[in-house]
Amino acid sequence: MPLPRLLALFLAATPLFAAPAHDLYLCATANKDYIVGAKLNTMNGVLLRGPDDTYEPVGTNFPGIYDLVVDPRDSRVRYMATLNGVFVTTDGDRTRRVTTDWSVTEPHGICLDSHNPDCVYLATPDGIVVSTDRGATWARRETGLPERGKYTQVVTADRTKAGRVFAGLEKGIFVTDDGAAHWRCVFPTVRTVVDIRQSPHDPSLWLAATEGDGLVRSRDGGLTWEKVTTSFPEQPVYNVSFDATNPRRLVFSSWMNGVCTSEDGGTTWTTRNIGLPADGHVFRVAVDPDTGRLYANVHHNFIYTSTDFGRTWLKQSLAGAIVYNFVFVPKN
Amino acid sequence: MKFSALLLSALALATSLVAQPSSTGPVPAREVVQGADQRRREYLARIDEGIDWRLAMVKPGDPVNRDVIALRLARRIDPAQCSRDVIEYMKEPGNGPFWMFPVVALAELGRDQLTPEAKAAIRDGWRKDVQWRGDTENHWAMYYTSLYLMSELYPNEPGNTWYTGKSSAENLAEAREYLIHWMDLATTVGQGEFNPTHYIGEYAIPMLYLSTWAKDPAMRQRGHMMLDWIFADLAANSLHGVLRGPNARTDDTSVIERWNALATFFNWINFGDVPPPAGYGGWGIHYFLAAANYQVPEVIYRIATDRDADYTQRDLKRTRRRWRESSTLFDPVYKTSYMRNDYAVGSFQGGYADPIQTHVWDVTWDVADPRGVHNTMFSLHPYSSGTGMQMYFSDYPEPMIHGAVDLGKPSYDSPDKVLGSSPYEQVWQDRDTVIALYDIAPGTRFERVNGFFSKDLTNVTEDKSGWIFAQGGKTYLAYRPLASYTWEPSLNWKQLPATTGYSWTRVDNGDKLLNSPHAKNGTIVQAASASEYKDFAAFQAAIRALPLTFSLAPVPTVTMTTLRGTKVTATYGQAPVVNGKPLDYAATWKLHEGPYLNAEKGGRKLTITHGHLERVLDFNTLTITDRVK
Secondary structure: OOHHHHHHHHHHHOHHHOOOOEEEEEEEEEOOOOOOOOOOOOEEEEEEEOOOOOEEEEOOOOOOEEEEEEOOOOOOOEEEEEOOEEEEEOOOOOOOEEOOOOOOOOOOEEEEEOOEEEEEEEEEOOEEEEEOOOOOOOEEOOOOOOOOOOOEEEEEEOOOOOOOEEEEEOOEEEEEOOOOOOOEEEEEOOOOEEEEEEOOOOOOOEEEEEOOOOEEEEOOOOOOOEEOOOOOOOOOEEEEEEOOOOOOOEEEEEOOOEEEEEOOOOOOOEEOOOOOOOOOOEEEEEEOOOOOOEEEEEOOEEEEEEOOOOOOOEEEEEEEEEEEEEEEEEOO | OOHHHHHHHHHHHHHHHHHOOOOOOOOOOOOOOOOHHHHHHHHHHHHHHHHHHHHHOOOOOOOOOHHHHHHHHHHOOOHHHHHHHHHHHOOOOOOOHHHHHHHHHHHHHOOOOOOHHHHHHHHHHHHHOOOOOOOOHHHHHHHHHHHHHHHHHOOOOOHHHOOOOOOHHHHHHHHHHHHHHHHHHHHHOOOOOOOOOOOHHHHHHHHHHHHHHOOOHHHHHHHHHHHHHHHHHHHHOEEOOEEOOOEOOOOOOOOOOOOOOHHHHHHHHHHOOOOOOHHHHOOHHHHHHHHOOOOOOHHHHHHHHOOOOOEEEEEEEEOOOOOOOOOOOOOEEEEEEEEOOOEEEEEEOEOOOOOOOOEOEEEEEOOOOOOOOOOEEEEEOOOOOHHHHHOOOOOOHHHHHHHHHHOOOOOOOOOOOOOOOOOOEEEEEEOOEEEEEEEOOOOOOOOOEEEEEOOOOEEEEEOOOOOEEEEEOOEEEEEEEOOOOEEEEOOEEEEEOOOOOOEEEEEOOOOEEEEEOOOEEEEEEEEEEHHHOOOHHHHHHHHHOOOEEEEOOOOOEEEEEOOOOOEEEEEOOOOOEEOOEEOOHHHHOOOEEOOOEEEOOOOOEEEEEEOOEEEEEEOOOOEEEEEEO
16 A cells, blocks of 8 residues: 555544544633622633634623534524523624523523524523524424423434434423424433433434433434433433544543543443542533543533543643533534 | 811811711611601702712722712712723723613713713723623613613614614613513512512612613603612511511521611611611612602601501512422412511511522511611521522532532521521411421431521520520510520621632621421411510410420421410411411412502502502503592
């Protein structure tokens, strides 16, 4: 085999040497010790990872941007779930508009349908709100949701089926197949479902993090769900992530057990906290889809990274940070 | 007297006024000011006192201070300097509702005084930085009032000139819609964050600004009517200038030193019957700016200051908005206040009405000078729960406990706290009798009941009958714990100076805590005026003679006849049976019911009465109707 081809194959198989295909945005606050009226430098809102692993704010310095989704057709078009409702920007967040009214508050999750990116879904404390016109107008779409117990933390669109979205509610995992016209419960819970993720390797494989039922999994595209057996099922799970570079690698975060990883597709799990603060209060984890590098945010602490899937951790940056979400966006 | 002596006397007087404002001066005489002109003069003098005091604190070379600029604008002092200071101040603008409304005051007061450059600096602050709206009703009252007034002040401007991205008209419409929605709730099913000791300012000040500066006469009228409603409620629930009874929100200091609260500032400025808290509660400065444009009507003034009979006031309030862990969005709060000249007894029915700073019931007694006095008696379950807080907050349970403690609620997770409501507390009150029952679920954090015994009680006696007798002022008190207990110091919380975050220390001021470490538990309190008995021993004998039986298993239950002859059986988890009939709170409670305030549920209409005076606030017609009966 000619050397250039060997080199090309090597580079393709070694993500660390490849140019990153994704930008990493944080939805975060870094304002430890801030109290109302205090004169402290704070950095809040959407932060973009730079080449040297520093983070720079994008858009407004706003404490309370919880989630971000970017239009796959135009990365300047972004939707942010914030304390004040939804911010919509069409110019990469140089300017923005709050497109929801006063009745929409504190949404924590937002997603769009990649088959119909004009259609945006919003998870709010009192249900699900949908826009079909790129966030210009919003309407509640709650047929099939319970009258009470519809607190919604997360919405996740199925990348393989138009109009199919999963929602994490207080009362369980709900799904719609018709763009939120109707919802049905596919996994009941007594406490909130806080994260729902689709495998980047197998679109029929899903994982969800819950406050009361630990980690749950679906192998049939979300039709049925089962609890994932771990050695610490009683603890609330905060979020979960697949490793796009390795289908056997999974990770979740929890308040008491810190970072927990599996390298056999979820059969066995190990806590991976060496180098993290002793209290283990890990708020968010994520896996870089380009490199497999692990990110963890310890609550009101720092961002930590691991290049050996959690065996060792390095303190990275952002003192006092709370990262609500790590959002990897394909470069275009 | 020579001129120089006159001048020196005047200076000395001015100095003493500045050094010793009303907060440290003598307690006002308990006399009703009969003349309207005199009431007005005294009201304006109180406003002047506060403004004088703050301006006199300014020293040459002090950094630019937003509140000082506003006070100077209110006095029309040196607008050129004010303009320069505004420009300097706006170089580092703040964020959120607590910043927005004071800046609205700058903008409104400076309309005809500030330079175009200063006005532009303020206006630009509302373009660049997205303002944090907050997540509570008080945040939204401040936020939307501020957005409303600024959008009115700068009409016809496009979305790219506002941080919301919405035009002036869109901002105005959204703010107006929310404010009317909030007023609708408050005037039909009751106010959330009811009777707050501090947060009353977060409502009263925005409503004052709305009533003063709104261009739309309807919104101006709404602001004025809400102010009347808030202050009528304050007057009816205050005794000699101090807010009594339960509070949706209070704090570790105000819950025991009842005078030391922003609510006292509003009693002082409106009724003049109490010394204001130090520094006018801080927030008083913002109220002074527009206070001359409002004054409570005589009928409300007299409710606060001119009473000749005991009364029971029942009010319907509501919980904060419940996101989860609840079958309802709001739960009703059924409040009872029994007011006498010597003491007040207040409560609501118990339960988890607000997540962090609620005070459910107490007996508070009158003292000649309330400053530094802990004139209260109550018990509570010191509930602490992250999942409990999830009912009200869209956050994760585990960080919330730390968050509450870090964000100025230091006692939240302390077993000896004296602040907070619990889902495991059920309270019944009839006049000056309170029965509080506790059935704390196994595994709940802190399976104990705390009873607060003030340093200012006298004659505290643990009687072999099981009652604990005590005297507070001219009030006899009897406290009956239903389970065994021990005593420990009740350490107060004292805030320390801190450059970042909050810093606290615990201080032993002599208060005692009755610690009853039992999940099934209860407290009975009886109060009476000393004047009703020959002596303290006679009161004790009457208490011992009360028919009383109780048990704690399977659930706490008490059957007794109160000092006033009411027969009650209170059983945890069931409606109290009063004189043979189950008490139906939902059917019994109106929005307001008593000799002074009356309103029907859903009515949007409050009738305020004192003697021959009557004022009707009707939000259906946006009218204020006064009459002399």
